[in-house]
Every structure is written in structure tokens, then in C-alpha cells.
Amino acid sequence: MSEIRFDGQVAIVTGAGGGLGRAHALALAARGAKVVVNDLGRAEAVVAEIRAAGGEAMASTASVSDRAAVAAMVAAVMDRWGRIDILINNAGILRDKSFAKTPPEAFEAVIDVHLRGAWTCSQAVWEIMRDQGYGRILMTTSSSGLYGNFGQANYSAAKLAQVGLMNTLAIEGEKHGIRVNALAPAATTQMTEALLPPGTAELLAPEKVSPGALFLVSGDAPTKTILTAGAGVFALARIEETPGIALGPEASPEDVAQAWNSLTAQAIDTPVRAAWAQTAKFIAMAGGGSAS
Structure with missing residues (x-):
């Protein structure tokens, strides 16, 4: 099998200042992609890593749920590189509490980043990908959304909603060469480290998930697929x-x-x-x- 490469392609990775997003961004750049590192606080550090390794990258601090900021990010990418081939919707937050104790603002904040963010960013690149006749969009869902998890009703709802969004975008994008998939990662990140069993940090490193992400945004990617990944283990989840x-x-x-x-x-x-x-x-x- 030939090596999966992204030479000449432009990828936007949201929430890429650390954890899974950073791992995806570095992996894409290492295989030839020009990468937009989107993060509210740490984008420049990851851009510096990519450039130090000989890659091309630019930083964005746009909030993914801010339509105007996302539009400005996309316009800046088009001005600089003239195309957008890949979008990885990875940005996320946690506001964990049991359902009965979850205040409205904790629900709204999680929905705002995970669901509204994925919607806003996907819609911002959709016409570009359609005009190109090519695009790859990856949602980041979660086992919490697929199967439930105590104390994460808000997060679970937002994550499963991304699967619904994937399902319809895959149908609407098919004739335009746009493929849309979802990744359900198990990884040690700033968001999850307190939730994982002790001693599993290295085993569940974000870098061990990225091979699945890169396949799902490659030229030979499937569409309308949920891939679960962690510790070098990969499985399909199906509805x-x-x-x-x-x-x-x-x-x-x-x-x-x-x-x-x-x-x-x-x-x-x-x-x-x-x-x-x-x-x-x-x-x-x-x-x-x-x-x-």
C-alpha cells in the first residue's frame, strides 16, 4: 500500500493547541499538509513546532462558535493558500456534573463549542470544498455520546449530535467529492487526564489516535463512518x-x-x-x- 500523503493540501484543525488536535496537526504537517492550527491560547507554539520540523503552518485564535471569527479565519486561509481540503472539528470543553445538577450555562457552553463549533466551521468551508469537488471533514465524537457516561449528559448530547451532523453532511456532500466521518478517541488530554485510570497516560497518548484521524481525512477515506480509536486499537461503531x-x-x-x-x-x-x-x-x- 502506498504511503498516505497530503502534499499540496490545506488542513484546518480546531482545538489544536494541545492534546489530540496538536497530535493531528503535527501528523498532517509531517505528511506534507499545510496546517491551520486553531486554538484560543496555544496555536503559535504548535505552529512553531511544525515550522521547526520543516512544515508550513499558520495560527488562528478564532472561537469556533463565533461565525464572524471563523469566516475571517477561512478568508485568511484562502488568501494565503487558495484552498481548504481538510477540516478536523476537534475543539472541545468539559463541564461535568450529574444531570440534575448541571446548570443551563454548563449545557450551553458545551453545546456552543462542540456542536455549534462543528456546524459553524463545517458550513464555513462547505462551499469551498464543493467548488473544488473535494473535501474531507472529520467530526470528533466520543464514547460518552455513543454509549453514555455518568456526569456527562451535556457532553454526551453534544457529541452524539455531531454524529447526526456527520450522517447528513455525508449524504449531501457525496456528489461533490466531500466525505465526512467521525472519530471517537480514547486519549489522555488536558480534558480527560483526571478521568482516566492511573498509569495509562503513555498507553493512551493522543499520537496513538492520529493514524485513524489521518486515514479518515485521506483521499481513500470512507464516508459516514464512526471510527473508535485508542492505544493503537481501532474499531468501528455503527448505528x-x-x-x-x-x-x-x-x-x-x-x-x-x-x-x-x-x-x-x-x-x-x-x-x-x-x-x-x-x-x-x-x-x-x-x-x-x-x-x-
Whole structure:
């Protein structure tokens, strides 16, 4: 297999002043990408690292949820390099508390950075990628969003919302050469170090996640895929659906209860491509037409 390279490509990595973002930025630069290091406080230090290693980089201190600041960042990148090929939505914060004790401002802050930030940055580069006929966008989801985690209701909601955003952008971007994926990392970062078991910091170094990130933004990347990664281990997470049981248009709650064991015993069916495909399946199973 040929080496994955990013020569001539321009990548924006948000939250790249440390942790996962820094690791992604350094790895992209090492493989030829020109990198925009976006971070509120430590962007210049990472830019200096990239330049010291012979790479090209520029710093941005734009807040990812500030539409005007993100637009200015994108304009500056286009003025300097004339294209944007890759966006890694990595910026994030934690405001952990149990659901009952989470104040509204802690919910809003997390949603603002993780979800609104991913939306704003993705929308800012979308037309550029569409006009180029090429683009790669990577969301950063989390096992907390996929499976839940005590004390992280706000974070979990924001992270799973990024999967929903990925799903639709992958569909809308397909004919324009834009592929959109999500990475669910397990890594020691400033955000997570207090949550991880002692002695695992080196094993869960952010650099061990970056190979998955780089593959998901490469030319041969899949689309609409969730890759989980940590400690050099990689796995796929999927949203899947069983074939289903047709109980009839007049089905009662008791009918659903009676069929429950049969439903839970079913093997997973093929993944549902989009919302309309599920509707078509239901219509076909109910005898109202074809799902094709």
C-alpha cells in the first residue's frame, strides 16, 4: 500500500493547541499538509513546532462558535493558500456534573463549542470544498455520546449530535467529492487526564489516535463512518437496525409487548442508508409498496 500523503493540501484543525488536535496537526504537517492550527491560547507554539520540523503552518485564535471569527479565519486561509481540503472539528470543553445538577450555562457552553463549533466551521468551508469537488471533514465524537457516561449528559448530547451532523453532511456532500466521518478517541488530554485510570497516560497518548484521524481525512477515506480509536486499537461503531416485524397498521401497545422478545432476538439488518430508506422499508413491510 502506498504511503498516505497530503502534499499540496490545506488542513484546518480546531482545538489544536494541545492534546489530540496538536497530535493531528503535527501528523498532517509531517505528511506534507499545510496546517491551520486553531486554538484560543496555544496555536503559535504548535505552529512553531511544525515550522521547526520543516512544515508550513499558520495560527488562528478564532472561537469556533463565533461565525464572524471563523469566516475571517477561512478568508485568511484562502488568501494565503487558495484552498481548504481538510477540516478536523476537534475543539472541545468539559463541564461535568450529574444531570440534575448541571446548570443551563454548563449545557450551553458545551453545546456552543462542540456542536455549534462543528456546524459553524463545517458550513464555513462547505462551499469551498464543493467548488473544488473535494473535501474531507472529520467530526470528533466520543464514547460518552455513543454509549453514555455518568456526569456527562451535556457532553454526551453534544457529541452524539455531531454524529447526526456527520450522517447528513455525508449524504449531501457525496456528489461533490466531500466525505465526512467521525472519530471517537480514547486519549489522555488536558480534558480527560483526571478521568482516566492511573498509569495509562503513555498507553493512551493522543499520537496513538492520529493514524485513524489521518486515514479518515485521506483521499481513500470512507464516508459516514464512526471510527473508535485508542492505544493503537481501532474499531468501528455503527448505528444499525433489525429487520423489524410487521404488526399491522392497527397494532396496539400489547401487540408490541407480545412481539418484544422476537424483536430483540432478531439479528442486525443491513445499515439504513438514510431516513427515507427506513420509511420505504416500513411501507414495503406493511404491504404498501416497494422499498426499492
